[in-house]
Amino acid sequence: MEYEQLLIEQRKAKIEAIRALGVDPYPYRFDPVHNTKEIAADPERFAEQSVSIAGRLMSIRGKGKTAFAHIQDAEGRIQIYVRKDAVGETPYAIWNLLDIGDIIGVKGPVFVTHTGETTVQVAEFVVLCKSIRPLPVVKEQMVEGERRVYDDIRSNVELRYRHRSIDLIINPEVREVFRKRSQIFQTVRRVLEDRGFVEVETPALQRVYGGANARPFKTHHNALDIDLYLKISPELYLKRLVVGGLERVYDLSKNFRNEGIDRTHNPEFTMLEAYQAYADFNDMMALTEAMYVESCLKVNGTATISVQGREINLEPPWERIEMVEAIEKHAGISVENLSDEELLGMVRVHDPDAPPVLSRGMLIADLFEYRVEKELTGPVFVTNHPEETSPLCKASRTRPGFIERFEPYILGYEIGNAYSEMNDPVRQRQLLEAQAAHREVDGEVPPVDEDFLRAMEIGMPPTGGLGIGMDRMVMVLTDQASIRDVIAFPTLRPADTRDAETP
Template identity: 45%
Template sequence: MQLSEQELLRRKTREELIAMGVDPYPAETFDVNVTAAHIKRNFDRRPNEYTNLSIAGRLMSRRIMGSASFAEIQDSGVRIQIYIRRDDICEGEDKTLYNDIFKKKMDIGDIIGIKGYAFKTEVGEISIHVTDLKLLTKSLRPLPVVKEVTDDEGNKRTYDAFTDPEQRYRQRYLDLIVNPEIRKTFIQRAKLINSIREFLSEKGYLEVETPILQPLYGGAAARPFKTHHNTLDMTLYLRIANELYLKRLIVGGYDGVFEFAKDFRNEGMSRFHNPEFTQVELYVAYKDYNWMMNTMEEMIEKATIDLHKDTKVQVGEHIIDFKRPWKRFTMFEAIKHFTGIDISEMDEEALRETAKKLEVSLDETMAKGKIIDEIFGEKCEPMLTQPTFITDYPVEMSPLTKKHRSKEGLVERFEAICNGKEIMNSYSEINDPVDQRERFEEQLALGKRGDDEAMILDEDFLRALEFGMPPTAGVGIGIDRLSMIMTNSNSIRDVLFFPQMRPEIKSRAAELSGDEKEVFEKLEKAGKMELVDLKEQSGLSGKKWDKAIKALTRGGFAKVSKTEKGLFVEAG
């Protein structure tokens, strides 16, 4: 690793501190009795409360003026100014703590502990007059220095902001230090989860945990991640949903269960999709989807008030109001409303015609239900900004949903759409095991035709249903998408601390030379290949090849492994 000038200097400083007997990473507790936020909030009202304070934080800026200095420290995302005078922290003749340690050996980014008292400067800034100073952690990397100014009119201006989205996502710790306003987003997300948890717990439903590693994946239409358990020597999948397990618990006799679940779907990424995401799923016995709609609008309305003290949320250009009751449309009504066409009585032929007229593109494999869904997705969903329930979906799209009590060809399902996106999916669950088996079999047929998202038949789940599951309503709520709305975020990555990113590969080929470099570049592109093939492609003589590959494996650039299938090389 090539270190920058500043990194080298800080490493040297670390050594010097140790040499002079200052531990740059002391073990003992530094007792903190106040936070920056606390002082700033209360100093004006109770100035005498802060005469003997002890506070720790990261050094964010320094203004040294000879034998006195101003600096800022930041704790929990809040900055406060500190004032350090040489003769206050160094009472005797020995001025090392100020002249050497503070001025020379502390840097922006170091974590320090101070003791002192709060006061106001002549300019009126609440500050801490330091009487004692201690290094708690030496920082070895220079921090981006972001400056914020408030001008005479009270407008905030930021200079040298740390804005590169890639760096912010990859180094979230840095982002949190330097752009503390993003902390609010994550606090809101946590509040949202707490609010929902509180609501469901208060109703007496049990929060449960079910397997993430599943031998069969089910409960949604998606491609899974596949993994392997060594001892059992079996394939396991990361769950795409927990639905089938929660329903087993309903069979087992719980009246209501819910789980905040990380689900994993091996599909494309976009500003609305991360390969792992969070859903809360809830199943309640003896209820149907109508009850669930009422319960959910109550729950989300409450959550909105918990977060914003209001039912209204600003999202981009729009103000979204979660106040009950939300609009309700059947899918057919919604399509009629937005296109003027009543498709409720149409057969597949007529639907195709209609889709064509509406410029909704279809492919040959799509059946009736899928066509309806396409038209809805294209012509209605994006138009629905305010929270809206869409009910009564075509049966083909919903293999776990109970057939509609009175409408042929439909199921008892609703989705809540908000800001043009689905945030909730719910239905009256199938509890007729014979019906459920038939639906699974239809899915199997789809799978055989090449639909790689078709559901798999889960024999154990069917066995559970055969013992009898009470009539049940279930719902899944996308926590990430709901968080996006609640925090006015434009991308799912803004509501995840650590969104999935491509690995950070800097081409290390530069460290190599000649033959090694050429071989490594080929290997890096292929990832893994047969040793013989790589040798062939390199076009090197036996001796040169041997030398190059040995250098690469020694340097950790390549790994050779022997299996039954032959010799393989892998980029390291």
């Protein structure tokens, strides 16, 4: 029998021993009135009263008739002191059947040890959950009669992502990241709702996908006998709502793209898209700045933060620079003075397979991606992109052949995308049909959505649209290097057959 399985069998035997003592190790509820953080912050306040806390045992030490342990709740850890003569003979026998990882509820007064550690003196306790599987990446070692926990999960990122529950138990800083993620989402919603935006839901299953260039996930609806696609973007549905009179709308939800996985991409990701009638991409810049700075203040208390060792000041206004200007500034290349052949040669330095049929605009966009993106410390808005990069955007008012589109960047991350939205229905149809003509050679090009074009023909007011990658936003504001560190359950290759079959 493997060692871990042996420990599991031993713990199962302890469950039966606890039940034999007349105690259910899996009761229905407990009322933890206090938490470890508030007790540790002011132990004198609780010295004359009995506290009630609950948490997971993270260390146990002691011999004979007394024992010390640490329990961990959502707010932190605190020491507890258990004495046989205080809790009684049967409860103490149950105590001796507990292991690291078990969850208990504790009541009793608070005192401070002679070493200065805040401690709860246990007057009574209750077993809330007897665990049977030991924390697999935690080592227990006896040191002077104490069972101590040694964490080796931090260096094993694959294990962290596959077993997030263990990661959260062992690493409090990971729990803090996901708390901040929640606060960031709440703040973004508040910023939008304070400005009159209405949150709406768009279909996750769509007959016609669109709003971005990406390969979709495909499924089949048996009752209707139709193929459906998981949404790659909510854009075309949100614009329908603007046409219908919902002048400020947003969707903050999951999108799905059947693409590769790297430190900034996950096939299932969270996107904010917001649309504001009678606005343009300048208004979307101001909205982006507001969401970022207010979210940063909420979770960090300051607008100046350290991200991957670099100091970033998010206070507006952020730098604005046109794409061709950014290429000249950071790569020393004046694209306006180069022929298409010269541009193709520069792109092929980075992508030898770049096809010769690429348009001039796409060559400029590719050159920017290869030579400039990683140089953008930011925060900076890169504006006026080549017109070939999107069929959903209005033409630039200042640079012919370009569109009123911006992408914000921080430390080389593209963190969003925004347009002065196209609302000319005739031109919109022309652009989407021209794009769809390339579907046979480019599998990421979406089909033409006729229902969307019908809505556009009814008439959409001038509109500013914005998309913000929420996972990347959390990465920046919590200083995480990988998107998998801010998604609780990132997409992973199955470790083995059993993992692959687990629902």
